[in-house]
Amino acid sequence: VRPAAFAVALALSLAPLALERFGLLELAGAPRVGLALLPWLALAGLPRPASRELDAGAAWLAPLAALPLVALAAAVDRAAPGPAGSGAVWTAAVGLALVALLALAAARGARVFAAAWFALVCAPTALATAFSLSASGGDDALGGGAGPAVVGAWFGAWLGATPLVWAARTIAGGADDRGLGPLAPIGVAALLAAIALVEAAGARRAERAA
Amino acid sequence: MSAALALARRLPLGALVVVGLFGAAAHAQGPNRLWLGRVELEGPLERVELDCGDAGATAIEAALVAGERRELVVPLPWAPPLGVEGLARHAPPLVRVAPEGGGGRARWLGVVAGEAGSQPDERWARLPVGVRVRPRPPAGAEATGGGASVGALLVVLAAQIAIAGLVRRGRARLAISALVAVGGGAAAFALAARALSHRGAPTVLIDADLPAAGPPTVLRVTAATTELGLPRREASLRVETRPEGARLEFTVDPATDRWTLRGPGEVLVFESAPSDAAGAALAPAWWRDAAGAWSGFAALERERPGELGRRPAAPPLPPGEAVEPPGWLRAGLPPGRTALLGRLAGEEAWLRATGVPAPGGQAPGEPGPERD
Numbered sequence: 001v002r003p004a005a006f007a008v009a010l011a012l013s014l015a016p017l018a019l020e021r022f023g024l025l026e027l028a029g030a031p032r033v034g035l036a037l038l039p040w041l042a043l044a045g046l047p048r049p050a051s052r053e054l055d056a057g058a059a060w061l062a063p064l065a066a067l068p069l070v071a072l073a074a075a076v077d078r079a080a081p082g083p084a085g086s087g088a089v090w091t092a093a094v095g096l097a098l099v100a101l102l103a104l105a106a107a108r109g110a111r112v113f114a115a116a117w118f119a120l121v122c123a124p125t126a127l128a129t130a131f132s133l134s135a136s137g138g139d140d141a142l143g144g145g146a147g148p149a150v151v152g153a154w155f156g157a158w159l160g161a162t163p164l165v166w167a168a169r170t171i172a173g174g175a176d177d178r179g180l181g182p183l184a185p186i187g188v189a190a191l192l193a194a195i196a197l198v199e200a201a202g203a204r205r206a207e208r209a210a
Numbered sequence: 211m212s213a214a215l216a217l218a219r220r221l222p223l224g225a226l227v228v229v230g231l232f233g234a235a236a237h238a239q240g241p242n243r244l245w246l247g248r249v250e251l252e253g254p255l256e257r258v259e260l261d262c263g264d265a266g267a268t269a270i271e272a273a274l275v276a277g278e279r280r281e282l283v284v285p286l287p288w289a290p291p292l293g294v295e296g297l298a299r300h301a302p303p304l305v306r307v308a309p310e311g312g313g314g315r316a317r318w319l320g321v322v323a324g325e326a327g328s329q330p331d332e333r334w335a336r337l338p339v340g341v342r343v344r345p346r347p348p349a350g351a352e353a354t355g356g357g358a359s360v361g362a363l364l365v366v367l368a369a370q371i372a373i374a375g376l377v378r379r380g381r382a383r384l385a386i387s388a389l390v391a392v393g394g395g396a397a398a399f400a401l402a403a404r405a406l407s408h409r410g411a412p413t414v415l416i417d418a419d420l421p422a423a424g425p426p427t428v429l430r431v432t433a434a435t436t437e438l439g440l441p442r443r444e445a446s447l448r449v450e451t452r453p454e455g456a457r458l459e460f461t462v463d464p465a466t467d468r469w470t471l472r473g474p475g476e477v478l479v480f481e482s483a484p485s486d487a488a489g490a491a492l493a494p495a496w497w498r499d500a501a502g503a504w505s506g507f508a509a510l511e512r513e514r515p516g517e518l519g520r521r522p523a524a525p526p527l528p529p530g531e532a533v534e535p536p537g538w539l540r541a542g543l544p545p546g547r548t549a550l551l552g553r554l555a556g557e558e559a560w561l562r563a564t565g566v567p568a569p570g571g572q573a574p575g576e577p578g579p580e581r582d
Contacts, residue, residue, distance in 0.1 A: 023537020071395030079406035
């Protein structure tokens with residue numbers, strides 16, 4: 001994780017709460033937990049150059065740095081009325097687990113993980129954004145537009161299982177109303193972690209054999 | 211594949227975050243959730259429920275003895291997609307009575323219709339568009355600056371910087387950074403939870419617009435997460451929920467003729483208010499002239515209580531001493547028009563008035579200078 005990427009994730013995750021504090025942004029019913037998680041989810045899973053040994057610092061940086069901010073966002077959401085308030089701590093816990101799984105996978109994985117990350121995280125997020133914007137005329141970015149009704153059930157499930165889309169949907173207030181809820185992104189993150197671990201084990205075996 | 215990976219690494223995920231952020235901030239104001247219908251009750255009855263499906267329900271706490279008959283006008287939390295136009299074809303509520311099988315009856319008579327303005331939404335639609343689309347006040351403590359406290363934000367920032375410095379320096383430092391993360395998170399959570407424990411209390415806003423010609427529009431907007439009453443039913447114009455489309459529960463007490471409402475999130479009630487609803491004094495207050503320049507005041511006292519026709523004269527605070535008005539209060543003010551904002555002294559209410567003439571200026575409705 002490069003310092004610049006870390007700084008950008010830190011600024012983007014802190015900005016909504018800071019702007020709201022100083023009256024420059026009205027978040028109304030939007031869950032702050034989702035806003036705080038999104039940059040860390042993006043940063044944690046970002047494929048990195050393959051290294052021989054596990055960089056524990058790189059693996060733990062995103063989850064540890066996300067924890068205080070996500071806890072603060074959960075406290076603010078918890079005080080808010082409505083469904084965002086009642087599920088804030090649960091959403092925060094699921095989100096941090098996703099960040100940790102993605103960070104572990106990114107620290108262990110190499111080329112195969114990078115391809116899987118592109119197929120299961122990056123591409124669906126970009127497609128969900130495109131469908132959401134086209135379905136809503138641009139008013140509802142990453143919100144409810146990219147659902148099965150628009151793109152077909154299996155395609156919608158693929159898009160909705162992506163951790164980034166899950167976090168974005170918590171912002172739109174509909175994360176737990178569709179499909180498998182947080183189970184799907186946890187499954188995707190666990191699959192990515194498994195791919196990365198298998199890939200790392202294969203690389204070690206190849207190295208020993210050589 | 212390498213091209214795809216390069217593309218994946220370069221995708222502007224930060225841009226996605228920003229797009230998502232502003233998509234969430236631009237929340238809609240939603241449909242009116244206050245519609246009137248008629249029911250006929252015949253005792254013995256203890257309670258009648260009008261089930262409106264996903265929209266919510268209206269409970270009538272009717273203590274009627276055997277043979278007693280009443281006809282009531284009741285609120286319904288519908289959100290008809292076509293508004294007043296589609297109201298006549300709206301599915302009726304499902305009527306349930308208690309005790310069941312006790313001989314009491316309740317009959318749905320239909321929506322209130324006939325005279326123009328018989329539904330609150332018809333009266334709401336007559337208000338100027340500029341007033342109807344103004345930003346809504348938030349419930350509770352957000353009215354004085356929303357979200358996390360500055361202290362909690364600083365704790366988070368300090369923890370994150372410390373973690374970034376510690377995490378790469380060996381396993382021992384990694385354990386320390388984990389402790390910093392957990393401790394920082396717990397401290398920020400506790401600070402925010404303590405500061406926000408009083409959130410959700412009603413926020414009252416007197417929202418006024420004084421056009422250059424014609425009568426002023428004055429609304430009383432109440433936002434709360436607690437139970438709200440509709441004490442002035444005939445003045446009630448609109449009910450909104452946050453999140454939009456949330457289930458809403460009305461309760462009607464025919465004995466006291468009292469209506470109350472409650473939702474899972476924030477509920478906003480819009481009522482028309484008399485033009486003298488603006489209180490006797492504002493403390494603090496803020497004035498924006500037509501050119502967009504702001505002045506802050508410790509207090510502004512009117513000669514006549516509630517008078518909105520002209521800004522009271524008073525020297526503004528020096529720029530260094532004046533505090534900013536709350537973001538939600540100054541957001542969405544129409545450009546090129548004067549604005550008077552403030553907190554009503556001695557009341558838990560705020561004022562947002564546009565088109566208010568400056569001291570010495572011509573008040574709306576006053577005759578202009580005579581010309582030869």
